Amino acid sequence: MxxxxxxxxxxxxxxxxxxxxxxxxxxxxxxxISGNKFWKLFYNINHYLERNPKNPLIITFGGAFSNHISAVSALGKNLGIKTLGIIRGEELQQKWEQNPTLKFASSNGMDFRFVSREEYRNKVSLTKKLENEFPSSLIIPDGGTNNLAVDGIxxxxxxxxxxxxxxxxxxxxxxxxxxxxxxxxxxxxxxxxxxxxxxxxxxxxxxxxxxxxxxxxxxxxxxxxxxxxxxxxxxxxxxxxxxxxxxxxxxxxxxxxxxxxxxxxxxxxxxxxxxxxxxxxxxxxxxxxxxxxxxxxxxxxxxxx
The missing domain is CATH 3.40.50.1100 (Rossmann fold)
Known part of the structure; x- marks a missing residue:
């Protein structure tokens, strides 16, 4: 970026x-990729790409109308990097195409994984599973908030x-x-x-x-x-x-x-x-x-x- x-x-x-x-x-x-989302992603993605990861993948979390999911999907498309959205609410799996945010994210190439609200709340366990499954990925927290995001602001x-x-x-x-x-x-x-x-x-x-x-x-x-x-x-x-x-x-x-x-x-x-x-x-x-x-x-x- x-x-x-x-x-x-x-x-x-x-x-x-x-x-x-x-x-x-x-x-x-x-x-x-507007507003604070741009700056929250700025150092996260640049530090990740400096490591020259093999098969780069950005994984992040969000709800049905998440600004963060939308922004990450657009960033992935712009950079030619695959993205995976962990979406809160298993019920959305059958009707996500009716959701403007998720439909936009999908058009940018983002894949989805729908999880229950209980599993979504347990971010530590969920993140650990994703790290084991996708060891070379960049996993960004819900809303993009971490220390690198704070520095971007x-x-x-x-x-x-x-x-x-x-x-x-x-x-x-x-x-x-x-x-x-x-x-x-x-x-x-x-x-x-x-x-x-x-x-x-x-x-x-x-x-x-x-x-x-x-x-x-x-x-x-x-x-x-x-x-x-x-x-x-x-x-x-x-x-x-x-x-x-x-x-x-x-x-x-x-x-x-x-x-x-x-x-x-x-x-x-x-x-x-x-x-x-x-x-x-x-x-x-x-x-x-x-x-x-x-x-x-x-x-x-x-x-x-």
Whole structure:
């Protein structure tokens, strides 16, 4: 993987408030390997290829609509490397072709292995089996989070991000906030907006980052992968108002919570707040299919994905 050739823009969101809000468009790095997924994979794949493995194979884990599965499949296609997705939920084996994310991953050449939720939770045992079966493979954890991923996230920070008082990101597996925490300036506060109910995240992030300069804020709005009508309303309003598409699982919930905190006076006057757009737009199609089945309002997808 090479460094992006484009400069990632930082766009101000006009608020007419006592604070200033900006969004860094990491989603624009690559149309298929976008946002934090690009940087989480960056060192993982480059270190792996430096070893010149025989019969290279990338193995990773994810659920039915995983951004990580989608990104790894696209990376494998781009590099001409085989990929294998370990997919949570045996029931998907008979209907994966109806799933936009898995269908896209398959079109990129990714093979699947569907496992039960119980087996999926026991990652240590499952990973050991895969290491024995595919000894020359690169096995990347669920969500791409490991130490190399954390080091890759440093490239989301630059001289352009040093002037901000607050650095904000959505939190799933914890790798992105760990990287931001590890490489943030001493005077910067890092806020992570949890979209999952995982009480182990704080400890995990601290271990990965080596710092305690972050706070976690609940932003699951009913649970991971759950989309309520207020989420949809906010995402559609934000897109129409500011011309920026948000995804319903991560950035949409983060930005919705940030707006609530601003209205509540959480941020001191004259604060400069930077939110990272970490991609995930591929999940909109699957979300809309679910919403249509429920006869609910859909997300207006201005990116055409």
């Amino acid at each position: 090479n460094f992006p050739t484009i400069k990632i823009p930082i766009t101000e969101i006009p608020l007419n408030k006592s604070v200033r809000l900006f969004i860094k468009r990491e989603d624009l790095i690559d149309p298929e 440093q490239h989301m920070l630059s001289s352009d991000t040093k002037s901000f008082n607050y650095l904000c990101t959505a939190v799933g597996t914890g790798g992105t906030i760990a990287g931001i925490s590890k490489f943030a300036g001493d005077d910067q506060k890092v806020l992570g907006f949890k979209v999952v109910d995982d009480n182990s995240l704080k400890t995990k992030i601290s271990e990965l980052s080596g710092n305690e300069n972050f706070s976690l804020i609940e932003a699951d709005f009913g649970g991971y992968g759950k989309i309520n009508d207020e989420n949809i309303r906010f995402i559609n309003w934000f897109s129409a108002e500011f011309g920026i598409q948000l995804d319903p699982i991560y950035t949409g919930k983060m930005m919705q919570k940030v707006f609530e905190l601003i209205d509540e006076g959480f941020f001191p006057e004259n604060s400069r707040i930077l939110c990272f757009h970490t991609g995930g737009l591929q999940g909109i199609e699957g979300a809309n299919e679910m919403l249509k089945k429920q006869n609910r309002t859909v997300i207006i997808n201005r990116n055409g994905l």
